[in-house]
Amino acid sequence: MPTRRQFLHGASAAILSVSVVSRVQAASLPEAPSQTKPQTQPPPLPANGPSYNPVVTLNGWSLPWRMKDGVKEFHLIAEAVVRELAPGMKANLWGYNGQSPGPTIECVEGDRVRIFVTNKLPEHTTVHWHGVRLPNGMDGVGGLTQSHIKPGETFAYEFVMKQSGTFMYHPHSDEMVQMAMGMHGFLVVHPRDSKRYRVDRDFVFLINAHDIDPGSMTPKVNTMLDFNLWTFNSRVFPGIDSLVVRKGDRVRIRMGNLSMTSHPIHLHGYHFTVTGTDGGWVPPSAQWPEVTIDVPVGAMRAFEFVADEPGDWALHCHKSHHTMNAMGHQVPTMIGVEQQDIAKKISGLVPDYMVMGEKGMADMGAMEMPLPANTLPMMTGQGPFGAIEMGGMFTVVKVREGLARNDYKDPGWYKHPDGTVAYRVDDKRA
Numbered sequence: 001m002p003t004r005r006q007f008l009h010g011a012s013a014a015i016l017s018v019s020v021v022s023r024v025q026a027a028s029l030p031e032a033p034s035q036t037k038p039q040t041q042p043p044p045l046p047a048n049g050p051s052y053n054p055v056v057t058l059n060g061w062s063l064p065w066r067m068k069d070g071v072k073e074f075h076l077i078a079e080a081v082v083r084e085l086a087p088g089m090k091a092n093l094w095g096y097n098g099q100s101p102g103p104t105i106e107c108v109e110g111d112r113v114r115i116f117v118t119n120k121l122p123e124h125t126t127v128h129w130h131g132v133r134l135p136n137g138m139d140g141v142g143g144l145t146q147s148h149i150k151p152g153e154t155f156a157y158e159f160v161m162k163q164s165g166t167f168m169y170h171p172h173s174d175e176m177v178q179m180a181m182g183m184h185g186f187l188v189v190h191p192r193d194s195k196r197y198r199v200d201r202d203f204v205f206l207i208n209a210h211d212i213d214p215g216s217m218t219p220k221v222n223t224m225l226d227f228n229l230w231t232f233n234s235r236v237f238p239g240i241d242s243l244v245v246r247k248g249d250r251v252r253i254r255m256g257n258l259s260m261t262s263h264p265i266h267l268h269g270y271h272f273t274v275t276g277t278d279g280g281w282v283p284p285s286a287q288w289p290e291v292t293i294d295v296p297v298g299a300m301r302a303f304e305f306v307a308d309e310p311g312d313w314a315l316h317c318h319k320s321h322h323t324m325n326a327m328g329h330q331v332p333t334m335i336g337v338e339q340q341d342i343a344k345k346i347s348g349l350v351p352d353y354m355v356m357g358e359k360g361m362a363d364m365g366a367m368e369m370p371l372p373a374n375t376l377p378m379m380t381g382q383g384p385f386g387a388i389e390m391g392g393m394f395t396v397v398k399v400r401e402g403l404a405r406n407d408y409k410d411p412g413w414y415k416h417p418d419g420t421v422a423y424r425v426d427d428k429r430a
């Protein structure tokens with residue numbers, strides 16, 4: 001006798017064979033939950049349908065669904081939101097369900113999904129399901145495969161998740177503006193056999209960027225390359241949560257790049273294995289070891305490692321300008337330039353003039369300089385040994401012994417065993 005699950009699976013396959021998409025009445029729209037907290041929300045276990053091991057969206061959350069006649073129904077609201085990039089700076093963005101990036105949509109291979117999109121933006125939009133194999137008319141390219149969704153309208157996208165993997169969603173309507181304003185999210189399709197590709201901790205985040213002048217709140221949407229806020233899930237260090245990991249766990253990190261340049265993401269302390277792209281899982285024979293993986297524009301990369309070495313391990317973009325917050329790129333290099341004489345002359349004209357950069361810029365990490373309202377220091381963050389001197393795309397993988405299975409609370413700084421920290425040498429000959 002078929003089990004209930006097999007029956008439902010068969011039923012959804014039968015629905016798939018009908019090529020006509022059922023029209024759903026507006027009155028039966030599912031709820032559209034909203035989330036505005038910038039902290040990482042604990043991963044929700046599936047309320048119904050096949051089980052899976054949920055992902056943890058860094059500084060984000062996953063969208064609940066309702067099951068209706070065997071179809072998973074989600075409801076996205078495209079709308080203006082306010083996102084805190086880090087304590088001290090907020091941005092006017094566009095996103096979904098209260099936040100930018102939008103919530104992660106999680107489902108299971110073989111699921112039939114119906115995703116409602118209500119447009120509360122001042123202009124039309126669509127949603128493209130980046131990387132998903134689906135019928136052409138569900139691909140979300142405004143003008144090409146569907147009418148644009150006008151303000152106030154709701155459209156339904158309906159398809160079967162044919163394969164597991166890591167995908168993204170974003171508009172294909174006034175794309176430059178809507179992407180620059182922060183409209184994107186993750187779409188994770190779990191394998192139907194939950195033991196396949198299983199890991200203990202599974203983190204996801206989007207790599208994006210904004211150009212927001214100090215003192216303002218709205219991104220400059222025409223910027224092509226010279227962004228000043230390089231973000232993981234629209235957060236910058238020190239606003240990005242740590243990735244908390246139990247020693248011995250198998251860990252996966254999935255990163256999607258919807259910015260306008262590539263990001264070589266580097267993990268300290270481990271050799272990891274590249275196991276996934278948006279094209280699917282990399283077969284074991286083709287996986288390769290790395291310590292840095294370049295995530296190209298419009299692509300996803302997933303890597304895995306076994307967390308056998310406790311500590312606070314940096315995870316960051318290796319383009320050093322991407323680990324800085326708002327800064328001017330036209331500033332002359334002053335290393336080695338004697339500025340004292342000039343400073344005396346200038347301070348006669350500008351009373352608070354400060355000499356900067358003569359010995360490098362490290363002092364700026366600790367300096368308490370007055371900033372315009374609503375911006376962040378260029379490099380910041382205090383660690384147990386002093387200023388970390390980082391901003392932007394930087395966070396820490398905190399590997400600790402003895403955590404509970406689903407404990408993602410920040411455990412504080414690593415306490416190094418005696419004799420395992422680099423130390424100062426007093427050279428008696430000097």
Ligand SMILES: [Cu+2]
Pocket residue numbers: 230262263264317318319322393
């Ligand atoms: Cu980068």
